Amino acid sequence: MPATTQSPSNTPRSSKRHTLTGLITSPVSTSSMPHTHKRSPSTGTPAQSRQTLPSKGAKSGASSDMKRKSETEQEVPLSNHKRRASQAQIPTTPSHSRRKDASSASTSSRPVPASPKKKPIRDHEQSSRVQVVYFSSPNSQSTSFSLREPKGKIERIRFKNPEEECLVHVPGFSAAGVRPGSLKPSPYVPHNENILVLPVGGPASGQTPYSSIDEPLSIVVSSGVLSGLGVFARRPIRQGTVILVERPAMIVEDVADAEEVFTKLKKDVKDLAESLMDFSVLRGACAKGVIAKSPKGIVATNAFEVELEDAKGETRKCKALFPHTARCNHSCGPSAIATFDPASLTLTLHANRDLHPGDEITVSYLPISSSSASMPFVPSSPPMPMSPLLGFIPNSPSGGSCISDSTTTSNSTISSLLSSSSSESSSNTPAIYLPRHSRRRILHQVYSIECRCEQCDIPWTEADGVHKSDRARRELFLHNLALSGSDLSSAAKLRNKLGIPTFEEWCGNPSIATDALIGLHKRLLEMREKEGLELAGLANPFVSGVSSSVENQDLVEVVKEEGWLKHVDVLGMCYGALGKEKEFRRWVKEARDVRRAMCGGGSGETGLREQIEHVKVLDTWLDEPRAFPLWGWRVQSRKNLKAR
Numbered sequence: 001m002p003a004t005t006q007s008p009s010n011t012p013r014s015s016k017r018h019t020l021t022g023l024i025t026s027p028v029s030t031s032s033m034p035h036t037h038k039r040s041p042s043t044g045t046p047a048q049s050r051q052t053l054p055s056k057g058a059k060s061g062a063s064s065d066m067k068r069k070s071e072t073e074q075e076v077p078l079s080n081h082k083r084r085a086s087q088a089q090i091p092t093t094p095s096h097s098r099r100k101d102a103s104s105a106s107t108s109s110r111p112v113p114a115s116p117k118k119k120p121i122r123d124h125e126q127s128s129r130v131q132v133v134y135f136s137s138p139n140s141q142s143t144s145f146s147l148r149e150p151k152g153k154i155e156r157i158r159f160k161n162p163e164e165e166c167l168v169h170v171p172g173f174s175a176a177g178v179r180p181g182s183l184k185p186s187p188y189v190p191h192n193e194n195i196l197v198l199p200v201g202g203p204a205s206g207q208t209p210y211s212s213i214d215e216p217l218s219i220v221v222s223s224g225v226l227s228g229l230g231v232f233a234r235r236p237i238r239q240g241t242v243i244l245v246e247r248p249a250m251i252v253e254d255v256a257d258a259e260e261v262f263t264k265l266k267k268d269v270k271d272l273a274e275s276l277m278d279f280s281v282l283r284g285a286c287a288k289g290v291i292a293k294s295p296k297g298i299v300a301t302n303a304f305e306v307e308l309e310d311a312k313g314e315t316r317k318c319k320a321l322f323p324h325t326a327r328c329n330h331s332c333g334p335s336a337i338a339t340f341d342p343a344s345l346t347l348t349l350h351a352n353r354d355l356h357p358g359d360e361i362t363v364s365y366l367p368i369s370s371s372s373a374s375m376p377f378v379p380s381s382p383p384m385p386m387s388p389l390l391g392f393i394p395n396s397p398s399g400g401s402c403i404s405d406s407t408t409t410s411n412s413t414i415s416s417l418l419s420s421s422s423s424e425s426s427s428n429t430p431a432i433y434l435p436r437h438s439r440r441r442i443l444h445q446v447y448s449i450e451c452r453c454e455q456c457d458i459p460w461t462e463a464d465g466v467h468k469s470d471r472a473r474r475e476l477f478l479h480n481l482a483l484s485g486s487d488l489s490s491a492a493k494l495r496n497k498l499g500i501p502t503f504e505e506w507c508g509n510p511s512i513a514t515d516a517l518i519g520l521h522k523r524l525l526e527m528r529e530k531e532g533l534e535l536a537g538l539a540n541p542f543v544s545g546v547s548s549s550v551e552n553q554d555l556v557e558v559v560k561e562e563g564w565l566k567h568v569d570v571l572g573m574c575y576g577a578l579g580k581e582k583e584f585r586r587w588v589k590e591a592r593d594v595r596r597a598m599c600g601g602g603s604g605e606t607g608l609r610e611q612i613e614h615v616k617v618l619d620t621w622l623d624e625p626r627a628f629p630l631w632g633w634r635v636q637s638r639k640n641l642k643a644r
């Protein structure tokens with residue numbers, strides 16, 4: 001049903017647009033969920049203020065069947081999270097502190113007031129001292145940290161934890177605005193309560209199977225596809241939970257400076273950094289015999305690309321080395337989503353789905369959103385000449401987009417939109433949404449990786465599976481744009497083309513099929529689960545140093561609100577508007593649970609304020625579904641229509 005079919009008198013008005021960082025955001029369009037105001041059943045007009053739904057997604061039973069798993073050959077499946085989800089004992093994992101305001105934390109380098117307290121400053125001759133309040137935690141405390149005067153061009157940032165420091169070699173970067181508070185779980189604890197770093201391989205690679213890592217685990221590490229080490233869950237981890245937080249040991253703008261920075265790292269950190277992989281060794285070994293590891297190679301192999309703001313307010317793309325997160329292997333359906341907060345120089349890994357002991361913690365090396373600044377070293381658009389270090393220039397993809405990359409044709413609306421050169425997605429498709437062959441090409445060109453993740457490792461005999469997966473990713477991306485909740489005309493146009501009504505239209509116009517929203521969102525949820533892209537949109541609210549790489553800034557705004565949580569929000573709202581209590585509770589609970597996990601239990605200690613607020617609202621609705629401001633709205637609209 002086209003979006004224009006609506007009954008104005010019955011259609012809840014969207015008085016205000018809320019974002020994900022506001023209250024609950026309406027998934028389908030510009031609409032937001034009514035929150036506290038009562039509607040007027042006689043007119044069908046809801047009162048003013050509304051908010052959009054927060055959420056956590058539901059799992060489709062079908063999705064687990066659809067997972068292509070290389071580990072099916074294994075004794076113990078490593079990542080069959082859906083199957084084991086219900087058995088998982090959900091830990092209340094302490095969450096790290098996050099910034100007060102997701103949107104404001106971006107590349108902020110706000111001046112920080114000088115500390116009135118005098119504390120001894122250790123280990124330096126000249127230093128400046130800055131006092132800051134760490135995030136919005138009730139436990140927030142004034143902390144002091146010292147900045148050594150830069151030696152050469154390297155700045156040494158110290159944090160509250162004395163073991164922590166970060167060397168920054170970025171021209172013009174000022175550490176004055178960095179929030180240096182302590183992190184939870186602690187950084188530089190290689191084996192925190194959530195994870196272990198272990199060789200990947202299992203019996204096939206000659207590694208002893210992991211029969212016991214840490215009670216009561218029983219782990220057999222999967223197929224041996226990946227070499228070297230990997231990071232593994234040591235206990236059940238609920239979707240959304242913070243698995244790990246870490247600050248970088250070093251940040252450089254130019255990998256050529258890595259050598260100099262390495263010489264200034266503290267010994268233990270240097271040892272750790274030097275133990276990391278250098279893929280140029282493998283590459284070199286093939287091409288011209290043995291070559292030694294180098295700091296440049298190590299940074300190129302392991303660094304995440306982040307964006308920092310320099311003193312002039314200009315964004316600089318930098319490479320940040322997080323020694324523990326660097327052990328995470330890549331997957332095109334990652335089990336964790338990495339985000340970076342430049343205000344505190346903190347990388348956070350959130351569980352992308354429910355994880356079980358022995359599941360590998362993987363991240364995407366490919367950008368998962370146009371605005372993501374946290375993915376390692378890969379541009380959002382397909383490859384540019386980007387590794388001068390290694391002296392290669394990847395082939396320029398024809399047209400540089402998923403559209404031109406598409407090898408498949410279809411008569412469907414979506415296919416035709418995708419193949420339309422005017423599609424909004426053309427230059428901004430995050431690489432994770434590209435077809436498999438494009439993703440593999442990028443990974444090969446940039447990392448020399450023959451990607452064998454479970455999303456890529458589809459036998460050639462299953463061409464149909466590849467085709468479906470490629471198509472699903474394109475469709476997901478397209479719907480990200482269309483369902484972004486943005487008022488942008490491009491998103492609205494796309495919704496119109498796809499015939500997707502807004503929630504308000506659906507709610508107030510009973511002639512629009514129920515399935516027009518419910519069916520769509522269930523399908524998109526299922527696709528996200530199959531593709532392993534559940535919380536891909538999570539990156540956005542937390543990543544802030546975004547977007548200089550994205551040509552069309554409007555699209556950054558659009559893509560910002562993408563995500564799986566949104567589908568759950570809509571489903572909750574739809575069932576609320578239908579007055580179906582059981583389904584309403586189910587989806588709202590999903591939404592509440594993931595948000596609670598993201599907040600570290602929702603206690604308010606460390607989580608994002610907004611998420612905590614969302615959790616509170618959802619709790620209210622769970623206590624009393626009729627507190628949902630649009631309860632039964634669509635049913636009432638139907639009655640009104642009949643009565644006319």
Ligand SMILES: C[S@@+](CC[C@H](N)C(=O)[O-])C[C@H]1O[C@@H](n2cnc3c(N)ncnc32)[C@H](O)[C@@H]1O
Pocket residue numbers: 225226227228229230276277279301302326327328329330331447449450451452453
């Ligand atoms: C950042 S490191 C990851 C940790 C690494 N396995 C280790 O032992 O330290 C990146 C390297 O791991 C390997 N790797 C990561 N993901 C992979 C994948 N999906 N397929 C094949 N190799 C992968 C590649 O050799 C890559 O250069």
